[in-house]
Amino acid sequence: MTEQTADLLKGNEALALAAIRYGCDGYFGYPITPQSEVLETLMAEAPWETTGMVVMQAESEPAAINMVYGGAACGRRVMTSSSGPGISLKQEGISYLAGAELPALIVNVMRGGPGLGTIQPSQADYFQAVKGGGHGDYRLIVLAPAGVQDMADFVSLAFDLAFAYRVPAMILADGAIGQMMEKVTLPPWRRRLTDAEIAERYPWAAVGKPASRSRNVLTSLELDQAVMERKSLALQERYARIEAAETRSEAYLTDDAEMLLVAFGSAARIYRKTVDLARQRGVRLGLLRPVTLWPFPTQAIARLVGQVTSVLVVELNAGQMVEDVRLAAGGRVPVEHYGRLGGVVFSPDEILEAALSQWNKTNRK
Amino acid sequence: MKRTSTDTIRREGRVVHRRTPLLTDAHMHYCPGCNHATVHRLVAEVLDEMGLQADAIGIGSVGCSVFIYNYIDIDWIQASHGRAPAVATAVKRLNPSRLVFTYQGDGDLAAIGTAETIHACNRGENIAIIYVNNSIYGMTGGQMAPTTPLGMRTSTTPQGRDARLHGYPLDICRLLRRLSGVGFMARRRVDTPRHIRTAKQAIREAFECSLAGRGTAVVEIMAECLTNKF
Ligand SMILES: Cc1ncc(C[n+]2csc(CCOP(=O)(O)OP(=O)(O)O)c2C)c(N)n1
Numbered sequence: 001m002t003e004q005t006a007d008l009l010k011g012n013e014a015l016a017l018a019a020i021r022y023g024c025d026g027y028f029g030y031p032i033t034p035q036s037e038v039l040e041t042l043m044a045e046a047p048w049e050t051t052g053m054v055v056m057q058a059e060s061e062p063a064a065i066n067m068v069y070g071g072a073a074c075g076r077r078v079m080t081s082s083s084g085p086g087i088s089l090k091q092e093g094i095s096y097l098a099g100a101e102l103p104a105l106i107v108n109v110m111r112g113g114p115g116l117g118t119i120q121p122s123q124a125d126y127f128q129a130v131k132g133g134g135h136g137d138y139r140l141i142v143l144a145p146a147g148v149q150d151m152a153d154f155v156s157l158a159f160d161l162a163f164a165y166r167v168p169a170m171i172l173a174d175g176a177i178g179q180m181m182e183k184v185t186l187p188p189w190r191r192r193l194t195d196a197e198i199a200e201r202y203p204w205a206a207v208g209k210p211a212s213r214s215r216n217v218l219t220s221l222e223l224d225q226a227v228m229e230r231k232s233l234a235l236q237e238r239y240a241r242i243e244a245a246e247t248r249s250e251a252y253l254t255d256d257a258e259m260l261l262v263a264f265g266s267a268a269r270i271y272r273k274t275v276d277l278a279r280q281r282g283v284r285l286g287l288l289r290p291v292t293l294w295p296f297p298t299q300a301i302a303r304l305v306g307q308v309t310s311v312l313v314v315e316l317n318a319g320q321m322v323e324d325v326r327l328a329a330g331g332r333v334p335v336e337h338y339g340r341l342g343g344v345v346f347s348p349d350e351i352l353e354a355a356l357s358q359w360n361k362t363n364r365k
Numbered sequence: 366m367k368r369t370s371t372d373t374i375r376r377e378g379r380v381v382h383r384r385t386p387l388l389t390d391a392h393m394h395y396c397p398g399c400n401h402a403t404v405h406r407l408v409a410e411v412l413d414e415m416g417l418q419a420d421a422i423g424i425g426s427v428g429c430s431v432f433i434y435n436y437i438d439i440d441w442i443q444a445s446h447g448r449a450p451a452v453a454t455a456v457k458r459l460n461p462s463r464l465v466f467t468y469q470g471d472g473d474l475a476a477i478g479t480a481e482t483i484h485a486c487n488r489g490e491n492i493a494i495i496y497v498n499n500s501i502y503g504m505t506g507g508q509m510a511p512t513t514p515l516g517m518r519t520s521t522t523p524q525g526r527d528a529r530l531h532g533y534p535l536d537i538c539r540l541l542r543r544l545s546g547v548g549f550m551a552r553r554r555v556d557t558p559r560h561i562r563t564a565k566q567a568i569r570e571a572f573e574c575s576l577a578g579r580g581t582a583v584v585e586i587m588a589e590c591l592t593n594k595f
Pocket of ligand 1: 427428446473502505
């Protein structure tokens with residue numbers, strides 16, 4: 001097995017191969033476009049014969065996420081992937097993962113909705129991923145890949161963060177990233193943890209109770225409200241630590257920017273081009289790409305808001321992340337939204353027009 | 366047959382009954398007459414007698430038995446309503462040497478969890494399912510379950526279950542029996558000492574079946590819910 005290979009891969013394929021290389025213990029999924037290649041690639045690779053990774057096609061998304069719940073509860077690195085309707089069906093299970101403080105990886109390759117919607121790319125599940133989705137006061141660590149290389153690299157990042165904090169993590173991709181092919185360097189091979197290593201590293205895991213310790217119980221249930229409040233506050237305190245330490249964003253030509261674009265995922269990739277085009281027209285545009293959608297890079301945005309005259313948030317939805325950008329901006333400058341819906345993806349020129357017209361509006365005043 | 370008096374037994378120091386070592390000291394929350402307590406004890410006894418404490422992973426469900434993890438001293442995972450067989454599937458596949466079993470009520474297993482039950486059994490997952498059928502939703506206060514007999518009054522069938530309104534009672538084990546993945550199946554009662562002993566034997570055989578990798582083992586225990594009977 002070679003350590004590093006450069007391959008031309010779809011985002012979904014890169015994610016699957018990276019999971020095997022990471023030493024993932026189990027994948028449980030149910031087919032849905034535009035992410036079925038994840039399960040198909042894993043089945044074709046048959047990692048159960050090499051690394052011992054379990055791969056299963058579940059009978060439904062609720063079954064798949066509950067398989068993930070079971071695997072996570074015994075300290076394994078387990079994951080699932082889906083899109084729109086399937087992710088909605090998984091929400092109860094995701095909430096249980098959060099409540100029982102279990103690390104796991106959920107991948108949403110977004111398509112347009114609501115309902116059965118469309119199989120074309122979209123970013124309309126931002127609210128669902130970032131604001132809760134399931135019931136109760138909880139958070140997911142949400143990573144937004146902007147290309148195929150990120151799909152490969154974020155597997156280990158997501159698992160590492162999930163296990164460090166015992167919080168489920170989500171990779172929030174979209175159909176474009178799942179389907180497009182790019183050259184990608186797959187991450188190095190890591191071996192799966194042994195049973196003994198799991199029992200040692202994750203003393204909370206349900207792996208069979210030896211005489212030397214008391215029993216491990218993975219549950220989210222607590223009927224005593226005082227205890228439940230203490231548990232919930234402890235979780236919130238952990239979320240605060242994640243916000244302080246794990247917020248990630250990427251800036252493109254923001255140092256001298258007088259107007260700011262904010263975009264995530266595939267949108268952030270396309271609009272680097274917009275920034276270049278605007279600068280040719282004499283408007284010093286900069287781009288900020290949140291890499292973690294939760295924790296959200298509020299401070300990075302707030303800092304830039306001090307130097308620009310306006311902000312344009314570009315998303316493949318009707319205006320979701322824009323709410324978090326407005327909170328970060330605190331009313332200091334106008335924050336507008338430009339979006340396309342239903343699976344339509346805009347061109348860099350289209351965004352250039354939107355940016356220039358906002359620029360003119362703001363600077364005419 | 367001559368009966369031995371308790372005094373004689375005490376004097377001779379013979380052990381006729383002992384506390385089940387795998388049952389914890391926690392005070393059980395079950396109503397008087399509830400069969401969950403009996404079945405918990407049988408599960409704990411079998412685990413103890415088979416020496417499985419260190420090798421067992423139990424999957425609890427949502428229903429009156431949700432706190433089973435407080436009573437039986439092994440590692441537990443508390444599953445969401447109906448999904449215990451899916452949870453158990455992954456736990457067993459990732460820990461093939463362990464005894465993995467679920468403990469579920471009839472609402473959990475035969476209503477909301479029907480798909481997970483059928484598919485785990487159909488795949489022949491090497492898990493055991495302890496299925497306590499009290500023909501009612503106990504925990505939520507006595508609503509109709511899929512297993513509720515015709516004519517039986519519950520809080521959601523106050524006139525008695527009517528097939529035209531609510532359909533017929535579901536005997537899910539009759540469906541499961543036909544699946545090739547099922548390696549062991551038994552239906553038992555826990556209403557008399559003799560029946561309790563045969564129920565315990567069935568639980569033991571179910572655990573043996575799943576440890577031997579012979580497919581899914583299902584033990585249905587016909588139980589009583591005195592509190593919620595109209
Ligand atoms: C998704 C979901 N729906 C509904 C409930 C409410 N609920 C809790 S227990 C239960 C029924 C349990 O009945 P059964 O499985 O027969 O077990 P019993 O309590 O009778 O032992 C219901 C409907 C829930 N917890 N989760």
